[in-house]
Amino acid sequence: MEEFLTREPGKAAIYVCGPTVYDVTHLGHMRAAVVFDVLRRYLEFRRYQVTHVQNVTDVEDKIIARAQAEGVSTDAITGRYLDDYQRVSRALNVLPPHVEPRASQHIPEMIEMIERLIERGYAYHAEGDVYFEVTKLPEYGKLSGQLPGELRAGARVEPGEFKRHPADFALWKRAKPGEPSWDSPWGKGRPGWHIECSAMSLKYLGMGFDIHGGGDDLIFPHHENEIAQSEAYAATRPFARYWVHNAMVMVHGEKMSKSLRNYIAVADALQRYSADVIRYALAAVHYRKPMEVDEARLEDAAKALGRLRIALASAGTVQARAGGGGTGGPASRALQRAAESASAAFTAAMDEDLNTSAGLASVFDLVAEVNRVTDQVLKGGTDAAETMPGLQEACDALRVMTAILGLRLEDAVDEELAGRVRDLAASLRQEAAQLFSGEPGRTLDEVVAFILAGREKARGKRDFATADRIRKRMAEAGILVEDLPTGPKWRVASTDGRRPTADASGHRA
RNA sequence: GGCGCCGUAGCCAAGUGGUAAGGCAGAGGUCUACAAAACCUCUAUUCGUCGGUUCGAUUCCGACCGGCGCCUCCA
Numbered sequence: 001m002e003e004f005l006t007r008e009p010g011k012a013a014i015y016v017c018g019p020t021v022y023d024v025t026h027l028g029h030m031r032a033a034v035v036f037d038v039l040r041r042y043l044e045f046r047r048y049q050v051t052h053v054q055n056v057t058d059v060e061d062k063i064i065a066r067a068q069a070e071g072v073s074t075d076a077i078t079g080r081y082l083d084d085y086q087r088v089s090r091a092l093n094v095l096p097p098h099v100e101p102r103a104s105q106h107i108p109e110m111i112e113m114i115e116r117l118i119e120r121g122y123a124y125h126a127e128g129d130v131y132f133e134v135t136k137l138p139e140y141g142k143l144s145g146q147l148p149g150e151l152r153a154g155a156r157v158e159p160g161e162f163k164r165h166p167a168d169f170a171l172w173k174r175a176k177p178g179e180p181s182w183d184s185p186w187g188k189g190r191p192g193w194h195i196e197c198s199a200m201s202l203k204y205l206g207m208g209f210d211i212h213g214g215g216d217d218l219i220f221p222h223h224e225n226e227i228a229q230s231e232a233y234a235a236t237r238p239f240a241r242y243w244v245h246n247a248m249v250m251v252h253g254e255k256m257s258k259s260l261r262n263y264i265a266v267a268d269a270l271q272r273y274s275a276d277v278i279r280y281a282l283a284a285v286h287y288r289k290p291m292e293v294d295e296a297r298l299e300d301a302a303k304a305l306g307r308l309r310i311a312l313a314s315a316g317t318v319q320a321r322a323g324g325g326g327t328g329g330p331a332s333r334a335l336q337r338a339a340e341s342a343s344a345a346f347t348a349a350m351d352e353d354l355n356t357s358a359g360l361a362s363v364f365d366l367v368a369e370v371n372r373v374t375d376q377v378l379k380g381g382t383d384a385a386e387t388m389p390g391l392q393e394a395c396d397a398l399r400v401m402t403a404i405l406g407l408r409l410e411d412a413v414d415e416e417l418a419g420r421v422r423d424l425a426a427s428l429r430q431e432a433a434q435l436f437s438g439e440p441g442r443t444l445d446e447v448v449a450f451i452l453a454g455r456e457k458a459r460g461k462r463d464f465a466t467a468d469r470i471r472k473r474m475a476e477a478g479i480l481v482e483d484l485p486t487g488p489k490w491r492v493a494s495t496d497g498r499r500p501t502a503d504a505s506g507h508r509a
Numbered sequence: 510g511g512c513g514c515c516g517u518a519g520c521c522a523a524g525u526g527g528u529a530a531g532g533c534a535g536a537g538g539u540c541u542a543c544a545a546a547a548c549c550u551c552u553a554u555u556c557g558u559c560g561g562u563u564c565g566a567u568u569c570c571g572a573c574c575g576g577c578g579c580c581u582c583c584a
Contacts (some may be wrong), residue, residue: 013518017584032584062582144578145512167580193582215584219510222583247582248513253576259582284532285522290515296533300521304532310546345530349523357523361531368548375547377538464542471544482545491545 001231006210007241012048012507014040015240017199017214017222018100020057022066022079023086025291027265027282028215028249028256034406035246035287035354036213037094041404042418044351053204054097056082058104059190069486074180078104088266092275093406099204100464103196107182108193114171114184118335122232126162128174128187134167137228143243146214153227169225171195193242194225202230202239213239216247216288217255247290249282256293276407277302283356283405304364308402309368309409312492314374314396318384321377321486327389331373335390340395343364346401358404363401370394372472411492425451428470432458435466450478452488459483 006012016036020028035050042052067074089096100129114130117123122136134140134148141147148167170192181188192394199207207230208442213221223243230239248257256263269278281301285291326332342362349358373391376382402409425447435454440447451474458466473482480493 018581022582026584029584035584060582133544141512144579147511213584215581216514217583220579221581248578250577256582259583287516291571292521297521300533301533303542306531314547322537355523357532358530359523362522365532371547372549375540378547459542461540468543474545480545482547483543484539484546485540 005241008047010240011046012043012050013209013210014050014052014096015197015205015206016052016054016212017080017197017218018054018056018097019085020060020062021062021078021085022063023081023106023258024263024265024267025081025085026249026256026258026265027269027278028263029085030088030092030094030172030266030292031249031282032213032215032246032277033089033094034092034282035351036244037406038283038356039211039244039354040447041406042354045400045404049077051094051099051205052097053099053101053171053201055200056085056100056102057193057196058082058102059180059191060103068178070122074505084267088270089463091389092108092266101200101204103191103200104180105449106196106199106203107191107205110195111172113185113195113199113202113229114191114436116233116281117171117229119165119233120235122229123171124164124475125186129162129170130186131168132171132225132229132232133164134228135165137232140228140229141224142335143227144224146220146224146299148333150200151292158469163390166220167386169194169221171229195229198226198239200232201226201233207236208238211242211244213244213246216245219243244287244326246287250290250292251294253292255290255331269298273298274304276409277442279406280305284360286357287354299466304360305407305409307362308367308398308407309411310491311370311374312395312409314378314489315370315391318374318377318387319391319395321384322388322391323385325385326392327383327385328389329383331376331382331387332390335369335373335387337395338366338369339394340392342369343397343401350404359405360399362413363398366398366401370398371489378486378489380486404430415477417492420446421447421451421474421479424473424477428454428473432466448474448490451496456488 006309011029014036016388019025040050058074063074063077067077070077076188086096105234115124117132120124120129123132124128148165171186172186172189173189174181174186174189175190180192181190201212212223212226225237231237251262252261254260266278277298278301281293281297282291284301284304344367345362346359349355349362352358370391371386373382377387399409421444422440424434428451429436431441432454435457436450438450439448451470455470459469474481474490475493478493479490481488481490
């Protein structure tokens, strides 16, 4: 394990390159968001005080092009897509950054940096443009391994540019007609792309902050250039202590990207899969490995997640039977040991460069142990009380680990479902007063218990036709009942946290 | 052309210089009125290919084959 030494003990200052808001948010953006969200949650779990800064690029060529194409202002474009990004991030349980600075609101800071870079001799002014001169910095290329002399010579010198070296990059671009622009010592213009991240990270975190993150497609030139201009500006090193780059999301072997138009919008994915499923799918692969995303991947994630949820539901049934008491029998002790070793293995995996795949293996090891124990109880071999308090500890451990991955594991218990179950209870009372007596109660648990009690009466009389009918109607309402030797157990019917839909279950790629 | 990454069972996916986690799918069994879930057992002598280093390599080195990313905006 590479040792993680922060600038200040116990504190972690993180800057992540956020979205350029000119189009809808796709799963590639959310992979990055989820990776850094997991990193943040894990560091917080490890008791670091985390400061997470993530920029929004709202000054950029594509935004201008889009605004012109639609005949609207750039603000209209950036507002629309920033809203989309924030909305889907929230939906996926991504914690909002502590600071979310926008490039358009930090122009003075960028101008100040550029002026200093010119003073120091690292940048030059030409015809309203300002460029950073990479050959002035011997270390240029240290992050990406790219050396100025090796860059494809002259491959890309745009017309109207006045670079001294092909690898020199724009700090400031003079205004073209119809574009947003700001006054500067070099005339009207707008900042180059790279300078915003230097200006904003230094403003909010200062030189030598702990982790700089972003997609691995940003390593060169973006992050290389950030290092160059920041270290030249500050005259100290390092700009950032650690670099964390997530790999791309792939579609049929190609990077998912806006320009290739092969993306899956997160908002669309959320129509078909729960946030937990999407997060699980994105977090189940190590962050540095490119990941193909397709229907099968999401279906697999939904099933794996179902296994986790079912284990917790079974545990809930057993805990209810134990009624709060616990005798700490062998089953309890086995669960305590399993919870401890799974937690330790999970932490070790996450310490090792955020190995979420290995971490999930620990989660499922504990799931298996929980299932072994609840299976014994539900089949009548073990008394429920003997599993406590170990079962509770195991469930707590599962919740802690999955919460670090940002999984909510909530049931889709909405009012609609509760209402349907209440209606069912009411009509059953009408139809079979001999089975259903008393009041159904108010909460979902109470109402389900009411129905199941009546159904057990039918089963006791070996009236399986009635029992089957009730079970079927409960399933239609969204409650799945399983009969076990020691009595019924139930859970909300879907295992991925949302009600199954014809679309989600019927369509296959 | 330069820089870098990847290739592990039917699929997805960790991993280690000493003999392959986990998820999905599959087979058999247990439980069971039925259904469902769970549990138990099994499923890669083998980690793209060929060489090399080593007592020993999937793990290190080299070559090759195949795939990908960046070098232009991009998470």
